[in-house]
Amino acid sequence: MNKFEETLKNYANLAVKVGINIQKGQKLVINSPIECADFVRLIAESAYAEGAKDVYVEWHDEKMTLLRYMNAPMEVFQNFPTWKADGFNQMAEEGAGFISIAASNPELLKDVDPKKVAENNKASSIAMKKFREYSMNNKVAWCVVSVPTNDWATKVFPDLPEEEAVEKLWKAIFMTVRMDQEDPIKAWEEHLRNTENRVKFLNEKAFKTLHYTSSNGTDVVVELPKGHIWAGGGEYNTKDVFFVANMPTEEVFTMPKKTGVNGVVVSTKPLNYGGNLINNFKLTFKDGKVVDFEAEEGYETLKHLLDTDEGAKYLGEVALVQYDSPISNSNILFYNTLFDENASCHFAFGAAYPTCIKGGSEMDEKEREAHGVNTSLTHVDFMVGSSDLNIVGETPSGEKIQVFKDGNWAF
Template sequence: MSEKAMIDPAMVDRLAEVAVKVGLRLEAGQDLVLTAPTTALPLVRRIVAHAYAAGANVITPILSDEAITLARFENGHDATFDKAADWLYRGMREAFDNNAARLAISGDNPMMLSAQDPAKVARVNRATSAAYKPALEKISGFDINWSIVSYPNPAWAKLVFPDLPEDEAIVALAKAIFAASRVDQPDPVAAWNAHNANLAQKSGWLNGQRFASLHFTGPGTDLMVGLADGHEWHGGASLAKNGITCNPNIPTEEVFTTPHALRVEGYVSATKPLSHNGTLIRDIRVRFEGGRIVEAHAATGEEVLQKVLDIDEGARRLGEVALVPHSSPISASGVLFYNTLFDENAACHIALGQCYSDCFVDGAKLTPEQIKAQGGNSSLIHIDWMIGSGEVDIDGVAADGTRTAVFRRGEWAL
């Protein structure tokens, strides 16, 4: 007889505590809007308990469900695929206007929609994005404190650990999430405070340097990434406009800023596969001229990659460059999570598409035109892919050409 492997409830409770006290730093009197898949209910329940204990006003969990999502694609008439629950998203915007915090629990089956008609999936995504935009602006503009944490889903666990039985795969993925989220440490909240201080020291040093470019060199990579005029480095905790310092991503290992959309030159090779809408794109190699990808190849999934690059003009240009040491816990675990939240924290990365407006000095005060003039890219997409490894060096290049070592063999050189 074999006992079924179970996720440790004490660790679930610690992750919930980190989500509320580190991720959101929820303040007494705040409402909380929480989204999660039904498979994450064990974590949702503990988060709600910690959030009410922290003095939450009203918590509204909006639960999604894979079977319900699939029922739409499998049974819906044609008209449904261009519709969204506008009233719900308008309501969320209203909640954020009233200083509600926002927590997303990530943990869907990454292959959920892989058997569905891609045209219908694209139509639903477009309708949902349009309806969600007013609420999302309050999040991406950091008007409020927000965060994302993760919880295992059976299909996700089997994708990451295909050789384990399902129950063991779920427990293995849970352990990997707990370790990456620092809740396996004796005092997770203290560990996060120390980690945030380290990330703040690194981004502070970079902001003091005011490099014009970063020069990445490694196997298959010789890439000069110009940085946007007036760029600002961020990492770890962020001060939202409502005065609350939150950790928008649990986990996070990166310090990141905005590259210049017109000043990227050279070639770069991905160091990890990119999982995009159910397709695994392996061995991406691209060449930039004047900030624009002019040549792109991949060993698998090249067709999907080309489609991504053709979505709009900004999809061929960079919106983010991020530095992550090769010794980061997620990188050290060797686990490929097939989930950007984790995988982008395993290595230095760049992102195609939309830039973050707050990665500029006084970014909150800049108009979209000013952001563009300073080199900020805009696009419907933001897709991160990994270009760091233990063999990559990075130099900071000042406006006068002076070089400073930033990374050597994948680790911070300062």
């Protein structure tokens, strides 16, 4: 076994042991592009070795996806197969763990009618609503990881031959998930402890508002609901199993008050959404709602995203990531939200995680609404962090504390 093969196997073990934290007798579901089959097999091998009962794989073929979009009628994209949604619901009910491999071609659907993509996203969101509640309420353990594909690698490194681009992307990914450390699992344990210290500080302060300012035009005040909870690094599911939902992860996050966002937000990285890029966009918020927006690239895609439902026009997540972080310092634009959101402070359109407010997982939708929790069929992160981003928090007593200064933690 050469060095690369050894590192890849250790990476699969990391996803299974630390990411999903598979339990003996548990089933595992893996979502993956077919290009990542070798890595999927390593994950399955590791899961079985740790005592998994069975491993199921949901394969995705981007070439077939593109063929379908270019040839199938609109009605196909307005209906999501109920058998597929039922299958995921059943696996979640049985306590399965879920690993997703995020490795899509950022420009796969650039020539596809944005309306088709929007209709497909909406139909799948409706059909998968029950399953999404399992993950967003931490009723199941889940983890998102990534490995390179040819199309993705050549988008990230367009000046390199394909083979070199893939090799360089492998190195970048291994760095972001600490596989370049002598003991990756130990490195992750230390990283999770450091993240927990940030979470503890923010929860102790219980800020009422966060005021974001940056020279690019961002100037927004975000109100946080009473009883909000900051989280980050890893979390416990309802069966008291600790898992890490994103690998890599550099963020700490909570929810905003649905109607408490006012001001202007300017994006700092492209957003890869549904096979299309949205870039250089600006959003104006009033009482939580996007009341105006513009985009140099992907305007129609952004418009369809915001039109998913009423909740898509509001924010569901506030996430803090320092500019001086491993992914940001790589100076690589990944065109993949898993990485780019962990290189930058970000917000998310749409649904909030109920676990980010006290008692949220036990509330119904009306109760959540009364507590300022946004509900939506979608949840899409977009990046706003920069080298001169400043964030000032105000506590319930009126004390103002610098949380971020020039893009980094101020404490």
